[in-house]
Amino acid sequence: xxxxxxxxxxxxxxxxxxxxxxxxxxxxxxxxxxxxxxxxxxxxxxxxxxxxxxxxxxxxxxxxxxxxxxxxxxxxxxxxxxxxxxxxxxxxxxxxxxxxxxxxxxxxxxxxxxxxxxxxxxxxxxxxxxxxxxxxxxxxxxxxxxxxxxxxxxxxxx
Amino acid sequence: xxxxxxxxxxxxxxxxxxxxxxxxxxxxxxxxxxxxxxxxxxxxxxxxxxxxxxxxxxxxxxxxxxxxxxxxxxxxxxxxxxxxxxxxxxxxxxxxxxxxxxxxxxxxxxxxxxxxxxxxxxxxxxxxxxxxxxxxxxxxxxxxxxxxxxxxxxxxxxxxxxxxxxxxxxxxxxxxxxxxxxxxxxxxxxxxxxxxxxxxx
Numbered sequence: 001x002x003x004x005x006x007x008x009x010x011x012x013x014x015x016x017x018x019x020x021x022x023x024x025x026x027x028x029x030x031x032x033x034x035x036x037x038x039x040x041x042x043x044x045x046x047x048x049x050x051x052x053x054x055x056x057x058x059x060x061x062x063x064x065x066x067x068x069x070x071x072x073x074x075x076x077x078x079x080x081x082x083x084x085x086x087x088x089x090x091x092x093x094x095x096x097x098x099x100x101x102x103x104x105x106x107x108x109x110x111x112x113x114x115x116x117x118x119x120x121x122x123x124x125x126x127x128x129x130x131x132x133x134x135x136x137x138x139x140x141x142x143x144x145x146x147x148x149x150x151x152x153x154x155x156x157x158x
Numbered sequence: 159x160x161x162x163x164x165x166x167x168x169x170x171x172x173x174x175x176x177x178x179x180x181x182x183x184x185x186x187x188x189x190x191x192x193x194x195x196x197x198x199x200x201x202x203x204x205x206x207x208x209x210x211x212x213x214x215x216x217x218x219x220x221x222x223x224x225x226x227x228x229x230x231x232x233x234x235x236x237x238x239x240x241x242x243x244x245x246x247x248x249x250x251x252x253x254x255x256x257x258x259x260x261x262x263x264x265x266x267x268x269x270x271x272x273x274x275x276x277x278x279x280x281x282x283x284x285x286x287x288x289x290x291x292x293x294x295x296x297x298x299x300x301x302x303x304x305x306x307x308x309x310x311x312x313x314x315x316x317x318x319x320x321x322x323x324x325x326x327x328x329x330x331x332x333x334x335x336x337x338x339x340x341x342x343x344x345x346x347x348x349x350x351x352x353x354x355x356x357x358x359x
Contacts, residue, residue, distance in 0.1 A: 006333045010342070014313075016320065042339075046347045049314045052288070056198040058214070059184035059207060062190050065215070069180065069189060072219045088167050137258045 001034060009035060013042050168233045178225050185225075189218055191237045196242050202311055203246040204301055213249060217242035239316070247326055250304055280349040299349035306341035313338055 011017050012025040028034050058065060142149045165173060167188035176184035176293055196217055201210035220241050228237055308327065312318045320338075324331045 003336070007332075007339055010335060014320075034277075037335075041277050041279065042342050043344045045349070046314065048280055048291070048349065049295060049310070049345070052292050052295050053198075053202065053315050054292040056194070056201050058193050058197040058211070060211060062193075063191060066186055069215050069218045069222075070186070072215070073182065073222050075315055076219070076223065087238050131279050 001038070005035070006038065009039050010042060013039060013046065161167065166229055172224070172231065176228070178228075185222055186190040188234065192238060195217075195235060195338050196238055198206055199311075200242050200246055202299070202315075203243070204295075204315060204319050205274060205307075209249070213245050213334050215325060220245070243287055243312070243316070243326065247308070250308070251328075253346050254304070261303075273345060278346050280346045295345075298345050302341055302344060306344065308335055309337040310341040310345065 008017070008021075008025055009029070012022060012029075015022075017025060026118075029039055137154050139152045139154070140149065163176075163183070165176075165184055168176070168184070168187070170188065170191070173188050177188065187294065191314075194213070196219045197210055197214040198215045200217070201207065204210050204213065217238060220240050232240075245340065291312045299310070302310065305327075309323060312323045312326065313320075318326075320331050324334045
């Protein structure tokens with residue numbers, strides 16, 4: 001008997017064949033003594049196993065067994081919380097850096113282009129520093145070596 | 159004054175709902191109820207006490223992590239059993255990678271050995287005490303190769319379909335059928351043999 005026929009016998013036992021094929025196999029079994037013998041053996045083994053699995057008891061006590069599970073659950077939950085917190089921080093940092101850059105750029109553009117900042121007043125302030133006294137001139141001297149800058153302010157009236 | 163909930167009187171469904179809300183005490187009660195069954199399945203597949211304890215505990219941790227996904231389509235214990243089976247199969251796959259298959263195992267994989275096996279009668283009508291019969295079956299199961307034992311357990315004890323077993327074991331339905339056929343014939347032979355050995359003693 002070939003492998004295909006043997007597996008068909010098993011499929012017949014497990015009720016996995018379509019009705020037409022199942023009827024065909026039933027006819028074959030009734031005519032073939034060897035097929036009948038194999039089927040009987042398979043059926044007997046299946047019946048023996050059904051509901052006869054050995055009942056095995058856990059070799060550890062309830063508290064001892066649970067304590068390891070509990071520790072692992074706690075460890076994983078702490079790890080997950082830490083991961084989600086660090087993910088939030090890195091997400092925020094990734095978002096905050098370009099936001100800050102954009103904010104600085106926008107502020108700079110507004111400062112330069114907006115007339116209501118009264119740039120004239122700023123310029124006047126700078127001029128006043130440049131020439132604090134009317135009709136005065138200034139000469140400056142800078143020495144790189146000495147690290148020194150000297151400014152002479154001279155009133156033209158004097 | 160706080161009142162302590164009596165979890166032992168609650169159904170599995172109620173305990174699962176309580177555990178889904180974060181109640182570890184409810185989950186502990188589920189573990190206490192079903193730990194033997196989950197351990198037994200791991201042991202039957204791994205045939206190793208320490209390994210089975212570790213895998214069953216890992217299954218409970220996974221169960222807790224995935225508890226929100228449990229919809230109640232199957233019973234809680236069936237759902238947990240599927241988790242421990244998957245973990246055992248992963249572990250067996252890892253072990254297989256480092257284990258060289260024997261020539262006999264390769265023959266079994268390819269099919270053909272079972273055709274030469276004589277037909278035996280495992281004698282199911284013999285009057286045996288249930289415990290004794292179960293012990294004989296367990297001893298015979300221990301003598302099967304990992305692949306044959308796994309297919310037999312999944313089909314006969316877990317009542318899985320060929321297709322589901324094939325998916326879990328990452329093989330074809332034809333391989334499942336072939337392994338199951340060999341495993342059944344080998345079990346018949348082993349059970350008949352165990353009987354003879356006992357008579358000879």
